[in-house]
Amino acid sequence: MLKGVRRLLKDKLARIGLVVIALFVLSALFAPFIAPYDPLDQNLRNTLSSSSASNWLGTDLLGRDILSRILYGTRVSLLTGIFVVGTVSVTGCTLGSLAGYYGGTTDRVISQVTDVVLTFPGLILAMAIAGMLGPGLFNAMVALAMTGWPSYCRVMRGQVLAVKQKDYVEAARASGASDFVILTRHIVPNCFSPIVVMATLGMGGIILAAAGLSFLGLGAQPPTPEWGSMLSDARPFLLRAPHLAIYPGIAIMLVVLSFNLVGDGLRDALDPRRAEQRG
Amino acid sequence: MLRKYISRRIGAAFATVWLATIVVFFLLSLVPGDPVFLMLMEAGGLPPTPEQLSETRARLGFDQPTHVRYMIWVRNMLRGDFGESMQTGLPVATMLRSAFGATIQLALASMVVAIVIAFPAGILAATKQNTIADSAARFGSLLGLSMPSFWLALLLMLLFGLQLRWLPVFGFGTLRHLILPALTVGTGMAALSARLIRSSMLDVLKEDYIRTARAKGLSERVVIWVHALKCAMIPVITILGLQLGFALGGSGIVETVFAWPGMGRMMVTAIFARDFVVVQGVTFMFAVTITTANTLVDILYVYLDPRIRY
Numbered sequence: 001m002l003k004g005v006r007r008l009l010k011d012k013l014a015r016i017g018l019v020v021i022a023l024f025v026l027s028a029l030f031a032p033f034i035a036p037y038d039p040l041d042q043n044l045r046n047t048l049s050s051s052s053a054s055n056w057l058g059t060d061l062l063g064r065d066i067l068s069r070i071l072y073g074t075r076v077s078l079l080t081g082i083f084v085v086g087t088v089s090v091t092g093c094t095l096g097s098l099a100g101y102y103g104g105t106t107d108r109v110i111s112q113v114t115d116v117v118l119t120f121p122g123l124i125l126a127m128a129i130a131g132m133l134g135p136g137l138f139n140a141m142v143a144l145a146m147t148g149w150p151s152y153c154r155v156m157r158g159q160v161l162a163v164k165q166k167d168y169v170e171a172a173r174a175s176g177a178s179d180f181v182i183l184t185r186h187i188v189p190n191c192f193s194p195i196v197v198m199a200t201l202g203m204g205g206i207i208l209a210a211a212g213l214s215f216l217g218l219g220a221q222p223p224t225p226e227w228g229s230m231l232s233d234a235r236p237f238l239l240r241a242p243h244l245a246i247y248p249g250i251a252i253m254l255v256v257l258s259f260n261l262v263g264d265g266l267r268d269a270l271d272p273r274r275a276e277q278r279g
Numbered sequence: 280m281l282r283k284y285i286s287r288r289i290g291a292a293f294a295t296v297w298l299a300t301i302v303v304f305f306l307l308s309l310v311p312g313d314p315v316f317l318m319l320m321e322a323g324g325l326p327p328t329p330e331q332l333s334e335t336r337a338r339l340g341f342d343q344p345t346h347v348r349y350m351i352w353v354r355n356m357l358r359g360d361f362g363e364s365m366q367t368g369l370p371v372a373t374m375l376r377s378a379f380g381a382t383i384q385l386a387l388a389s390m391v392v393a394i395v396i397a398f399p400a401g402i403l404a405a406t407k408q409n410t411i412a413d414s415a416a417r418f419g420s421l422l423g424l425s426m427p428s429f430w431l432a433l434l435l436m437l438l439f440g441l442q443l444r445w446l447p448v449f450g451f452g453t454l455r456h457l458i459l460p461a462l463t464v465g466t467g468m469a470a471l472s473a474r475l476i477r478s479s480m481l482d483v484l485k486e487d488y489i490r491t492a493r494a495k496g497l498s499e500r501v502v503i504w505v506h507a508l509k510c511a512m513i514p515v516i517t518i519l520g521l522q523l524g525f526a527l528g529g530s531g532i533v534e535t536v537f538a539w540p541g542m543g544r545m546m547v548t549a550i551f552a553r554d555f556v557v558v559q560g561v562t563f564m565f566a567v568t569i570t571t572a573n574t575l576v577d578i579l580y581v582y583l584d585p586r587i588r589y
Binding site (some may be wrong): 013016021055103112115116117119120121122124125127128129130131132133140204208212216217218228231233234235238239244245246248249252253256259260264 | 295296298301303305306307309311378381386418419421422424425427428429432434436441492514523524525527528530531532535536543546547549550554558562565566568569570573
């Protein structure tokens with residue numbers, strides 16, 4: 001693992017990704033100190049203005065400062081990502097290891113449920129769930145958590161199936177260790193590399209999905225500063241105030257791209273054979 | 280053997296669709312409060328009278344126990360009856376028919392865009408492995424995957440619709456209306472596919488018969504475009520399946536931005552109108568479409584790759 005980290009730091013693109021993520025985390029933590037204005041403060045005498053000395057990225061329909069709203073929006077996006085990725089990776093890994101370890105009926109039931117969730121394309125099931133629960137950031141997070149776990153479950157199941165055959169697991173079983181000990185001490189810790197990669201790429205995916213739900217009006221509600229809903233607010237003023245439609249999108253893309261770069265780098269770092277092929 | 284595999288695959292597809300009906304049916308139980316009350320309230324704009332409420336409950340089968348209601352619901356769907364929209368009064372099946380056409384039209388056009396971009400990019404990256412072209416293709420595809428579709432949509436509208444005035448910003452009907460939404464979806468798809476095409480091509484280039492072809496003295500162009508591509512095409516069938524999933528999965532957002540009258544927009548409209556019967560119908564239709572596509576891909580695969588035997 002440590003070797004993996006060192007290899008990751010050699011990847012130039014992954015390094016850039018890490019730096020950008022660090023910057024976003026800092027701006028989320030210190031938003032109140034960095035942001036020039038309160039993100040909710042309206043100034044109706046200065047609406048839809050473009051970049052200026054007082055408002056670097058301009059103002060929106062209610063005269064709120066775009067830069068401040070983007071900085072505060074980092075909080076919503078990162079917290080959503082962490083909450084959802086945390087939930088789905090734990091759920092998925094637990095179910096996946098149970099399916100892989102016990103096999104038989106347990107495996108059949110879990111795999112069947114996984115398949116069913118995957119028959120609904122992309123955001124569709126999350127949209128349906130969020131829609132039924134009613135619009136709101138928390139409901140959107142619940143919807144993404146309910147639909148995001150199957151891919152983790154599948155990968156974990158495959159990992160456990162492979163590791164289960166290893167000699168040291170056989171040895172542990174022969175020495176009389178219980179199923180629980182074998183799973184948690186000997187199998188799961190050896191299955192984590194692909195999960196770490198998936199979770200890193202998953203942060204990008206979930207941030208994108210959550211912004212999409214908010215863009216549709218199913219996620220964060222006004223006046224919460226959130227990137228997706230800021231872009232949605234920009235739609236009626238595309239020609240008059242294009243800056244409204246540009247900056248929040250850049251923020252989303254930068255964060256997601258950074259997680260993708262780091263995830264991609266991690267995959268190569270943790271699986272040197274692949275890296276050789278990729279160069 | 281082959282026939283047995285195919286019939287087993289089709290059987291599995293039916294089982295999946297059946298399980299999907301259970302998921303879709305229970306979606307309604309996520310609604311906080313009485314769904315029938317909420318639907319009537321939203322459709323009429325006023326709280327429904329007790330008579331209206333009990334009449335609609337009876338019509339939708341809500342006076343029955345849950346399992347009976349499920350049976351009636353499935354039986355009606357088997358007959359092609361998906362219920363009626365509370366908002367428009369139209370049968371959901373009728374609405375689905377036109378929306379399905381629009382969604383598939385957009386998906387196919389996006390696939391064309393994706394293939395035009397992804398194939399040259401993926402093949403170039405594989406044949407010029409570890410060069411600047413390869414890195415550019417890698418970074419470009421990551422960029423495409425990281426770009427929110429709704430943002431790309433707004434940028435394209437801004438540039439081609441409002442600044443240059445070349446294309447209509449939204450609407451449906453002509454080829455010109457199709458271009459911007461197809462570019463939006465196609466870019467994301469191309470990013471996804473170029474990576475897969477590249478790695479599939481890299482795998483093939485390592486095979487013995489490629490070395491044989493080169494040793495025979497064939498030109499590099501023939502080796503790559505004829506011998507290698509033919510085998511690298513097989514996983515591409517999977518890519519087409521994935522692309523359809525991508526197009527359908529993002530349809531809610533893209534169709535809403537461009538006012539494209541497909542299933543995704545139908546779903547979003549129904550969600551905000553609290554028209555739960557329609558939401559259920561569309562969600563189920565999405566599952567049926569994906570299951571059908573996946574099954575076809577699996578079956579095609581067996582025909583195309585003689586190495587796979589079941």
